Amino acid sequence: MDFAFDARTEELRARLLTFMDEHVYPAEQVAHEQRARLTSPWENPPVVEELKAQARRQGLWNLFLPDAEYGAGLTNLQYAPLAEITGRSPQLAPTATNCAAPDTGNMEVLAQFGDERQKKQWLEPLLAGEIRSAFAMTEPDVASSDATNITTHIRREGDEYVISGRKWYISGAMHPDCTIFIVMGKTDPDGPDIRRQQSMVLVPRDTPGVTVKRAMQVFGYEDHYHGGHAEVVFDEARVPVSNLIGEEGGGxxxxxxxxxxxxxxxxxxxxxxxxxxxxxxxxxxxxxxxxxxxxxxxxxxxxxxxxxxxxxxxxxxxxxxxxxxxxxxxxxxxxxxxxxxxxxxxxxxxxxxxxxxxxxxxxxxxxxxxxxxxxxxxxxxxxxxxxxxxxxxxxxxxxxxxxx
Incomplete structure (x- = not known):
């Protein structure tokens, strides 16, 4: 049984460890001091953008995506020791390498299930680190540990979907660069198969009817580096039917x-x-x-x-x-x-x-x-x-x- 990492993993580990020692750890205190001077707590401290630029120059970017068309093309086994290294500074390192949740999961969804227009409009700028995103699934009024409980409605009217519901702990939604939500709701709430009632749609943040109400704290922390965790209300928010991800009932x-x-x-x-x-x-x-x-x-x-x-x-x-x-x-x-x-x-x-x-x-x-x-x-x-x-x-x- 061979427990050794392959040559590519070892090479990336060495580069990433050096990046952490030379750039990330020294930036932790700098970021803390810079954040205290920002006009908005949700903005990235300037040092974060410097780290992102440095990571891109060193080829330490989008390491999480196994599809070589979009990311580094690493297997899960190759990525595991790299993610472990970034976990040593979870506020800075994942963001610096464009490997931070919820963007990682959203990019995977778009890469696997999005159509070409959706990939062009949303996946490409996410891959470039130009925008941020959020995944709107959890709700305050139901036990969201059972995803079939979701009550957000997505009804079709002509060429549009109309979304109504309330979500909370929506990670990333407070970040000023968060421009797109992936929203999970029910398109067929009375369908016989409870696992085919839900669908996912792309909802731009600036859509009329979308309100980011407040930041939710986690043990008193607001998790500024990852864009916080927000309560979001969808009040008859309308998007084109073409914003459906995959098929109806596939959410x-x-x-x-x-x-x-x-x-x-x-x-x-x-x-x-x-x-x-x-x-x-x-x-x-x-x-x-x-x-x-x-x-x-x-x-x-x-x-x-x-x-x-x-x-x-x-x-x-x-x-x-x-x-x-x-x-x-x-x-x-x-x-x-x-x-x-x-x-x-x-x-x-x-x-x-x-x-x-x-x-x-x-x-x-x-x-x-x-x-x-x-x-x-x-x-x-x-x-x-x-x-x-x-x-x-x-x-x-x-x-x-x-x-x-």
């Missing part, structure tokens, strides 16, 4: 196709977050003393660090296996493994970050270290892309079915 299937890669990308980046936490734990442990000896000599601290290393190595192997299966047998064939990493990774990384915060004392919950914000992001991923309990339910059913 649920498109959502599942979008969420598979999205889930593994999150898990890849989470491993990078855990590695950053371990590094910070070790640095803190060797630099601080309590009760007459270094924290690194305290047995409980040693246990935390050892357990974190074991957990990360386990998770990485499971994520790489899942990536390999997605490449070889497809997302459907890797369904069990995708669910397994979605359950295990956020939960485990939250635990590692919790210990890292504890080791840093008051500093761990402050803005002087990235740990509190990393914790908020990791904890949120126990909800995003399907709550843990939904994946546990599905995974258990799949296991039990073998014995019926």
């Amino acid at each position: 649920f299937a498109i959502a599942q196709a979008r969420l598979g890669p999205g889930r593994i990308h999150h898990c890849m980046r989470l491993i990078g977050m855990a590695e950053r936490a371990i590094e910070l734990m070790c640095r803190r442990a060797v630099s601080r003393e309590a009760f007459g000896k270094a924290l690194a000599q305290q047995g409980v601290v040693q246990n935390w660090i050892a357990d974190a290393r074991v957990a990360v190595e386990q998770l990485r192997l499971l994520v790489l296996k899942t990536a390999w299966m997605m490449d070889t047998v497809g997302n459907r064939g890797a369904h069990t493994e995708i669910q397994a990493i979605k359950i295990a990774t956020p939960r485990t990384v939250v635990g590692i970050l919790d210990r890292a915060i504890q080791l840093h004392g008051a500093g761990g919950v402050s803005q002087d270290f990235p740990l509190a914000e990393l914790y908020a992001g990791a904890r949120t991923l126990m909800l995003a892309d399907g709550p843990d309990e939904v994946h546990q339910r599905s995974l258990a059913r799949r296991e039990i079915k073998k014995y019926l």
Whole structure:
């Protein structure tokens, strides 16, 4: 069994690690200082645009797209260690390399299901990093863990679709460059197949009837770098029928196709977050003393660090296996493994970050270290892309079915 990365992956890893050391990590504090001086909290600090330009010059751009026509043409297995590296600085690195959600998933949807006009109008500027996008699926008035509950209506009137509904936690919608929403709603709410009731349509942000009402906080954070998370109201918003993605009734299937890669990308980046936490734990442990000896000599601290290393190595192997299966047998064939990493990774990384915060004392919950914000992001991923309990339910059913 060969666990080595191939030559192209190793070459990109080396370039990306250098990019992180020379540009991204030094930019973290700069971005924080620049943001405090911006007229709008949703604008990118100037250093972010500098990072994007540098990443493009170094060929570290659109690494996530497996289709070589649009992106780097990497397999999931090749992309996994690269996403892990960017996960060490999740506020800057994914955006700098044009590999940040929700744009990544939206680009995948347009590349796979969009028609030529849609690709020209929306995919190309997204690939170039000229615009941002949002994916409008989650709703406040229903349990969105069951996507068939969605109540947003998309009715056809002649050559137009009319969209009415309320969405929230719509990532990216607060960013001033967010110009397009992919909206999921019901075109056939009374249809006999609950998984064929939904469709997806492209809705430009400036469409009359679209109102971005407010920014939603996540543990008090507004996630400015990724364009925030907004509540959005669609009040009889009209778009051409040609803005339909795929076919009527295909929205649920498109959502599942979008969420598979999205889930593994999150898990890849989470491993990078855990590695950053371990590094910070070790640095803190060797630099601080309590009760007459270094924290690194305290047995409980040693246990935390050892357990974190074991957990990360386990998770990485499971994520790489899942990536390999997605490449070889497809997302459907890797369904069990995708669910397994979605359950295990956020939960485990939250635990590692919790210990890292504890080791840093008051500093761990402050803005002087990235740990509190990393914790908020990791904890949120126990909800995003399907709550843990939904994946546990599905995974258990799949296991039990073998014995019926």
